[in-house]
Amino acid sequence: MNASASPALVEDEATAKYNLLYQNQPQLPVDGKELRLVVLHPGQHTDPVICSLVQGNLVDSDYEALSYTWEENNYSGPLGAEWENEPEWEDVDDSELADDVGVASGYDGREVSEQVGPSAFVPEIPNEHTLYEHITINGIAVLVKSNLEHALRHLRYESKERILWIDYLCINQGSVSDRNAQVRKMDQIYSNALQVVIWLGLPSDDSDKGLDEVHALTANVHLSQLYSAERSQSQLLDRIKPVVHLLSRSWFQRVWVVQEVVLAPKAVAQVGSRTVPWDWFVKAARAFQNHTVCCAETIRPFVDGRGGDYFLNYRDCWASVLALDLGARGSTSLHMALRLFYNRKSSDSRDKVYALLGLLKVNQRLLVPNYALSPSEIYEDTALEIINSSKDLSILMDIDEMAGDVDAPTWCPDWTTNSVTGPQIYEYFNAAGTSIATVQRCAPRTMKVQGLIFDTITRVIIDEYEGTSDSELWEANLLLRRWETLARIYQDGESPYASGGSRKEAFWQTVMMGLRADRTRLLRDRDFEDYKKWRAWLEDYASKEPKHRNSFLKKSSRKYSNIRNHNAVLVQYPAVRWFFLTEDGYMGLGPVRIEPGDVVCVLAGGKTPFVLRAIDETCEACQMDQCCYCFMGFAYVPGIMHGETVAGIGRNEEEWNEFCLR
Secondary structure, X not given: OOOOOOHHHHHHHHHHHHHHHHHOOOOOOOOOOEEEEEEEOOOXXXXXXXXXXXXXXXXXXXOEEEEOOOOOOOOOOOOOOOOOOOOXXXXXXXXXXXXXXXXOOOOOOXXXXXXXXXXXOOOOOOOOOOOEEEEEEOXXXXXXXXXXXXXXXXXXXXXXXXXXXXXXXXXXXXXHHHHHHHHHOHHHHHHOOOOEEEEEEOOOOOHHHHHHHHHHHOOOOOHHHHOOOXXXXXXXXHHHHXXXXXXXXXXXXXXXXXXXXXXXXXXXXEEOOEEEEOHHHHHHHHHHHHHHHHXXXXXXXXXXXXXXXXXXXXXXXXXXXXXXXXXXXXXXXXXXXXXXXXXXXXXXXXXXXXXXXXXXXHHHOOOOOOXXXXXXXXXXXXXXXXXXXXXXXXXXXXXXXXXXXXXXXXXXXXXXXXXXXXXXXXXXXXXXXXXXXXOEEEEOOEEEEEEEEEEEXXXXXXXXXXXXXXXXXXXXXXXXXXXXXXXXXXXXXXXXXXXXXXXXXXXXHHHOOOEOOOOOOEOOOOHHHHHHHHHHHHHHHHHOOHHHHHHHHHHHHHHOHHHHHHHHHHHHHHHHEEEEEEOOOOEEEEEOOOOOOOEEEEEOOOOOXXXXXXXXOOXXXXXXXXXXXXXXXXXXXXXXXXXXXXXXOOOOHHHOEEEEEX
16 A cells, blocks of 8 residues: 555545455345355465455354454553652551452463463564555455454464454445345344454553453452552552553444443453453453442542542543443343443444444344434434333433534434433432323424423523632532522522422522432432531632642541532532522523523423423424424422422323424
């Protein structure tokens, strides 16, 4: 490949050669068991990669499936920093820790299927840093991305063929019908493979250290024992940094790998020539989750120090691996799978949904992959199917205020935003009582729902947090004071609230969104005392000179988990929730961008109230005025969260109004 060729010319050549390969390939039956397989011919490491594309079937063919990323599997994140004033680690008496966290017995790593060992020497790979590489398939020189060429070069045996299923080569990417048919079989392809080979990329300077540290975590020992030799932050950083680099490779960020590894009867991970069981990663993730709880005091000096951000990155990396374990086939709904894996990437935004269908039980798969549809149409179909199968509107709490890559209607979650702002609080509330959601697409991009208008928003506190202070907690406290002023907490805090109780109590419930600070249950009366103590502490914190706030915060947080939990609730609000008052004297928290004139509604099947904004035009579906609305998001309003508004209505559809959401 000419290194000076422009990217556009390279892409054109790659497409032309790929199309040439498929000119002589027979079309596979849409509903059959047939599939294409790659025969990887033997060769030395530096030999050209030569393959054959053959036809097989899901019943009789023995093959391995490759799980990889199209882009290079390299880590390019921060490498950490040198830490000053490093604290010594606190020794913790293991006998005082949780008894139910044991040590895996007899696990010494001998179950490795093909461990070649640390990569002491890796021959130089031709054109290692180019975007594309040539491989030969059926005598045709085909261009593939470098990461795939690297994988084939390292997977190749020296003296025998290896049979592989590889999505890019075994599915005709230029044929919509072939993509539709083969993607529908993807779960069978991976579950019927002898094993799935996870290609994590070429070795780096610290990849072997990373794999060794993953293996060390599988012993499931207390962190005080595992890190007994590390007495400073920089020493511990040297232990965890290779793992962060390993778990930050692009394979761990890709959505298709979810079903590829979850459905695998057996899986191995490969870095260069070193192969280890995927089970190492699963056991390590479980162990890390267990011990971050029971060994909290062991890791606190590191979390509170200058290496804290890096440790949180380490934690998030393991959470990503653990999500793969939680997404086991048949154990999750499509909605829950979308929430678990919303931040994973795909080159085609439609695959944000299609890549997860294989996790569902067969009778749950109401959507069929169809690449002739636009991403917006697929996301709309997904939302409608989830609502009508679950009979509730919980998925509407996943609407993100920031626009993604898909031009979806306001009522439809756009999964390309890579963020889910709606916390999973809907399990605690039941604003619409026993009613069920039945929705339909009544016009293009329009969903018809049933509900009631409860009240109209009259006052809104628009967030003015700009991050100008050295403390987001200090600025969040200023915002809380503005809320208290609007709610008349200082002068009328003991006066009655619209639905009963005092305004002060209603304000507390609003700030906490009805849940205890650790978000594990509904508020109880005794939690009000915890809130008042925290509120007094927050004012004390805000009164400190800036140079003293951080030490005051650390000292208090170590002593009182109540303070940490309340702080975590407060600092999230400037980005995702705005405070409002209504015409009839209610208060609440709603989505950003709300404004006076928006209406608070209870929609049939909704666990929380929602905020809608009227559209002043004739409805295309109903040919009526004043029935079309933009969906703004969910709200918390004390006094209407548990079915109070719809008491006596239940499932009587005649008493509900219809709204067309666009």
